Amino acid sequence: MTHRPRSLFQKVWEAHRVRELDSGQTQLLIGTHLIHEVTSPQAFAMLRELGLPVRFPERTFATVDHIIPTDDQSRPLSDELAEAMMSELERNCREYGIRFFGPETGAQGIVHVIGPELGLTQPGMTIACGDSHTSTHGAFGAIAFGIGTSQVRDVLASQCLAIAPLKVRRIEVTGELQPGVYAKDVILAIIRELGVNGGTGYAYEYAGPVIDAMSMEERMTVCNMSIEGGARCGYVNPDEKTVEYLRGRRFAPDDARFEARAAEWLAMASDPDAPYDDVVRIDGSTIEPSVTWGIHPGHNLGISESIPTPAETPEDERAGVEEALEYMDFVAGTSIAGTPIDVAFIGSCTNGRISDLREAARIARTGHVRKGVRALVVPGSAAVQKEAEAEGLDEIFRAAGFEWREPGCSMCLAMNPDKLRGREVCASSSNRNFKGRQGSPSGRTLLMSPAMVAAAALAGEVVDVRKIG
Amino acid sequence: MSRQGEELVRIDSVEGTGCVVRGDDIDTDRIIPARFMKVVTFDDMGRHAFEDARKAAKGKHPLDDERFSNAEILIVGQNFGCGSSREHAPQALMRFGFRAFIGGSFAEIFAGNCTSLGLPCVTLDESDLTKLMDAVELDPTQSIRIDLEARTVTSRAGEMQAGIPDGVRHQLLEGTWDATRVLLEAGDAIERTAAALPYIG
Numbered sequence: 001m002t003h004r005p006r007s008l009f010q011k012v013w014e015a016h017r018v019r020e021l022d023s024g025q026t027q028l029l030i031g032t033h034l035i036h037e038v039t040s041p042q043a044f045a046m047l048r049e050l051g052l053p054v055r056f057p058e059r060t061f062a063t064v065d066h067i068i069p070t071d072d073q074s075r076p077l078s079d080e081l082a083e084a085m086m087s088e089l090e091r092n093c094r095e096y097g098i099r100f101f102g103p104e105t106g107a108q109g110i111v112h113v114i115g116p117e118l119g120l121t122q123p124g125m126t127i128a129c130g131d132s133h134t135s136t137h138g139a140f141g142a143i144a145f146g147i148g149t150s151q152v153r154d155v156l157a158s159q160c161l162a163i164a165p166l167k168v169r170r171i172e173v174t175g176e177l178q179p180g181v182y183a184k185d186v187i188l189a190i191i192r193e194l195g196v197n198g199g200t201g202y203a204y205e206y207a208g209p210v211i212d213a214m215s216m217e218e219r220m221t222v223c224n225m226s227i228e229g230g231a232r233c234g235y236v237n238p239d240e241k242t243v244e245y246l247r248g249r250r251f252a253p254d255d256a257r258f259e260a261r262a263a264e265w266l267a268m269a270s271d272p273d274a275p276y277d278d279v280v281r282i283d284g285s286t287i288e289p290s291v292t293w294g295i296h297p298g299h300n301l302g303i304s305e306s307i308p309t310p311a312e313t314p315e316d317e318r319a320g321v322e323e324a325l326e327y328m329d330f331v332a333g334t335s336i337a338g339t340p341i342d343v344a345f346i347g348s349c350t351n352g353r354i355s356d357l358r359e360a361a362r363i364a365r366t367g368h369v370r371k372g373v374r375a376l377v378v379p380g381s382a383a384v385q386k387e388a389e390a391e392g393l394d395e396i397f398r399a400a401g402f403e404w405r406e407p408g409c410s411m412c413l414a415m416n417p418d419k420l421r422g423r424e425v426c427a428s429s430s431n432r433n434f435k436g437r438q439g440s441p442s443g444r445t446l447l448m449s450p451a452m453v454a455a456a457a458l459a460g461e462v463v464d465v466r467k468i469g
Numbered sequence: 470m471s472r473q474g475e476e477l478v479r480i481d482s483v484e485g486t487g488c489v490v491r492g493d494d495i496d497t498d499r500i501i502p503a504r505f506m507k508v509v510t511f512d513d514m515g516r517h518a519f520e521d522a523r524k525a526a527k528g529k530h531p532l533d534d535e536r537f538s539n540a541e542i543l544i545v546g547q548n549f550g551c552g553s554s555r556e557h558a559p560q561a562l563m564r565f566g567f568r569a570f571i572g573g574s575f576a577e578i579f580a581g582n583c584t585s586l587g588l589p590c591v592t593l594d595e596s597d598l599t600k601l602m603d604a605v606e607l608d609p610t611q612s613i614r615i616d617l618e619a620r621t622v623t624s625r626a627g628e629m630q631a632g633i634p635d636g637v638r639h640q641l642l643e644g645t646w647d648a649t650r651v652l653l654e655a656g657d658a659i660e661r662t663a664a665a666l667p668y669i670g
């Protein structure tokens with residue numbers, strides 16, 4: 001039998017293909033479905049209207065993250081709408097027999113943090129969730145799609161999606177990262193290079209020495225922001241690190257089956273001679289700590305660089321740059337370093353994991369939050385919170401003047417009470433710097449790594465973290 | 470309502486009275502303000518359709534105009550439904566009572582969301598659209614017929630050529646616009662695919 005070399009994407013796609021549809025789409029089986037309180041209630045309502053059951057209730061897992069307050073999570077929640085959304089999720093899970101990881105289980109957290117943590121996310125799976133940052137799970141060599149509410153209904157009803165096949169772009173990050181440069185900087189550099197729409201129609205396969213050297217948590221940060229580069233999903237081929245991360249996790253295969261499953265996981269990796277629709281190489285050794293200066297994640301630059309001028313900008317991006325400069329009220333041609341900040345936010349599904357908090361704490365212990373700066377640390381999950389507290393990170397943050405909060409999405413999108421006010425500038429470890437994203441219609445967001453956020457909190461302005469730690 | 474096991478719903482035409490909302494680039498935030506995202510069902514969404522615009526118009530908004538009450542076809546300008554991709558927008562309009570849209574053009578995601586609800590969005594060229602809007606405002610009682618088979622819009626203003634992408638037209642005519650239904654048609658093949666996967670089977 002001749003060997004047909006395939007990428008991981010192709011292998012996963014073929015294993016999950018139910019049939020081809022007349023529309024040209026593929027009916028793809030979704031192995032693991034994750035839901036939360038914002039995009040699922042209407043899907044359940046539609047299901048009820050149609051009189052349909054949930055087809056594989058044991059393959060859907062729920063948590064509450066977007067609307068949950070991070071100061072006081074006692075019930076009923078003080079925000080009535082938030083309480084209604086949470087109760088509705090609880091009711092739906094009860095009624096349809098879906099496992100719910102609520103705050104009382106000790107397993108609650110941001111959906112993209114708890115999936116891997118619980119071992120629900122595994123290589124070779126298809127995963128879907130009504131949230132665009134579902135691409136995070138690709139760090140394990142899963143093909144993971146963010147979907148809309150009617151697709152949530154489709155998955156509940158049929159465990160399938162109707163979806164068109166994607167092209168695959170391999171992105172090789174070569175060389176070695178400089179000290180003070182993190183996974184966040186790598187993905188910001190990739191988006192800067194390829195553009196916020198550059199990934200349209202693609203799955204991104206991240207590879208090369210820099211990605212190989214990354215921990216699982218760092219790989220999650222990279223995959224998380226695939227969507228910000230326009231890609232439908234992003235993944236890293238599974239390796240020994242992937243296997244070791246999953247060993248012993250609650251939903252990982254049990255000991256008797258683990259080695260056999262691990263061998264299958266490794267075999268899902270792209271074949272050495274797999275075909276790609278595109279290959280891009282990026283030199284990792286030239287990446288600097290990066291900061292966004294504008295209104296989408298592609299508007300980012302290295303800390304030593306200056307904010308672009310419209311005149312130097314290619315014509316098709318000029319209007320966007322002008323609009324961004326006007327909204328941010330920044331001066332073209334000036335340095336981003338030294339920009340004063342009002343708020344510092346460490347958390348989110350991009351950078352709210354234990355390794356992120358450790359790096360931020362390492363910086364935080366060198367000083368105190370600058371007077372006038374509001375600084376928040378929001379662990380990505382209850383498990384992260386527990387681990388951080390066991391290590392004493394909460395004490396370090398508190399001593400340095402940061403607020404230590406309960407887990408949730410918090411100020412990443414500000415559907416809970418954590419919001420920017422007015423024109424505040426926020427150094428944020430989250431993933432979107434869109435206008436108004438952090439809860440104030442005129443608020444301003446500067447995306448950067450958690451260590452850079454901590455450094456900015458201490459200095460009261462954007463600084464190069466390499467000068468501190 | 471249970472559609473399980475019933476026939477596919479084929480949509481070859483929509484007939485009813487119209488309501489005219491003039492203006493271009495009406496975004497989904499205007500159709501359904503963002504604060505209504507914090508809800509658990511779409512049921513109430515109809516009431517909130519165009520809520521802020523209607524409040525601002527103090528009862529003078531077309532959706533509050535008695536002459537247009539019971540209208541089933543919404544007639545709009547260019548680039549209707551632009552902005553955020555929220556599915557709440559077509560849901561709100563459907564629950565308000567609209568079953569189809571005629572406009573100059575529609576934002577792609579909005580139109581896609583409409584298709585998945587079985588709500589056709591058809592386009593007219595500019596002069597025809599103006600003629601139709603004028604005619605409906607003059608006589609709101611007249612019946613308008615969107616014929617997807619013939620690709621026409623017929624009213625007292627005459628028969629006009631209507632645009633709709635081939636793929637969408639096919640889905641509506643064949644009754645395959647409802648993705649859930651199409652996916653469920655695969656039947657046992659779903660379980661068979663699942664059973665062959667090492668982590669499920």
Ligand code: SF4
Nearest residue numbers: 133348349409412413
């Ligand atoms: S942390 Fe932010 S990006 Fe991640 S799931 Fe929550 S709201 Fe979405």
